[in-house]
Structure formats: structure tokens, C-alpha cells
Amino acid sequence: MAQTAAVQAAECRQCCAFCDRVLLPSGCIESACPYLYLYDDERSGRRFMGCLNKVFRVEIDVELFREAERTRHGFGGVKLTGTPLPRCRTAVERAYHGGGDAFECVNPGFFDEPVSEPAPEFDLRDRL
Numbered sequence: 001m002a003q004t005a006a007v008q009a010a011e012c013r014q015c016c017a018f019c020d021r022v023l024l025p026s027g028c029i030e031s032a033c034p035y036l037y038l039y040d041d042e043r044s045g046r047r048f049m050g051c052l053n054k055v056f057r058v059e060i061d062v063e064l065f066r067e068a069e070r071t072r073h074g075f076g077g078v079k080l081t082g083t084p085l086p087r088c089r090t091a092v093e094r095a096y097h098g099g100g101d102a103f104e105c106v107n108p109g110f111f112d113e114p115v116s117e118p119a120p121e122f123d124l125r126d127r128l
């Protein structure tokens with residue numbers, strides 16, 4: 001199946017390090033992003049959060065997120081599934097570490113901040 005441009009931009013497999021650009025949800029909360037939604041799941045009684053723009057598609061358990069954020073390494077990142085906006089906080093995570101040519105980066109530009117699209121017009125009243 002053909003990969004989407006967003007997926008191609010979110011991963012690099014040009015050496016054995018296997019890097020992925022991930023979205024850091026901590027940035028969504030700190031910036032009080034209007035695209036961040038919360039909902040309460042009646043069956044589980046859990047609260048989840050997600051991105052209306054689908055910059056990431058997973059829905060994150062808020063309590064687990066807060067617990068992880070209190071640890072030394074924090075919650076970390078989730079898979080990037082869309083084009084990040086200028087306000088989105090991203091990072092690059094390497095899956096494997098090693099020495100020698102097989103782990104020599106041949107795509108250093110992948111570590112640059114992605115070129116973001118401007119945020120679309122967004123007004124909650126449009127949804128009422």
C-alpha cells in the first residue's frame with residue numbers, strides 16, 4: 001500500500017537507526033491548543049484526549065499521561081499521523097542505537113523542524 005506524504009515525512013529508514021518524528025502531547029496542553037479535545041468514556045469512566053486535526057490519531061488516557069509526566073522521562077511522544085502545525089511540539093526518536101556505517105546518519109535534515117502549514121481557520125461556533 002502506498003504511504004501517505006505525512007507518514008513518509010514522519011519516518012526515516014535510510015540507516016539502521018530507524019527514526020520517527022513523534023508528537024509530544026505535553027506541548028498541546030501547555031499551549032492550550034484549541035484543537036485538543038477531551039472526552040469522558042462512560043463505560044470505563046476514563047478521560048481521554050485527542051487532536052481534532054488528527055496530527056496524532058491515538059486517544060490518550062489523561063490520567064496515565066499525567067502519571068507519566070510526573071516521572072523523569074515524561075510521557076514522551078506518539079506517532080505523527082498528519083502534518084504538524086507551527087504550534088505542535090515534535091521530536092525525533094531513534095529506535096536503534098549502534099556504531100559503524102550502518103548507523104551513520106545520511107539524512108541530517110530529518111532532524112530539522114518540519115515545515116508546517118498555517119493553522120486552518122477554526123471557530124467552535126461553526127460546529128454548533
Ligand code: SF4
Binds near residue numbers: 025036052053
Ligand atoms: S494541533 Fe498540534 S498542538 Fe494542537 S492538539 Fe493537535 S497535535 Fe496538539
Ligand code: SF4
Binds near residue numbers: 104105
Ligand atoms: S539516523 Fe539519519 S539516516 Fe538514520 S534513520 Fe535517522 S534520520 Fe534517517
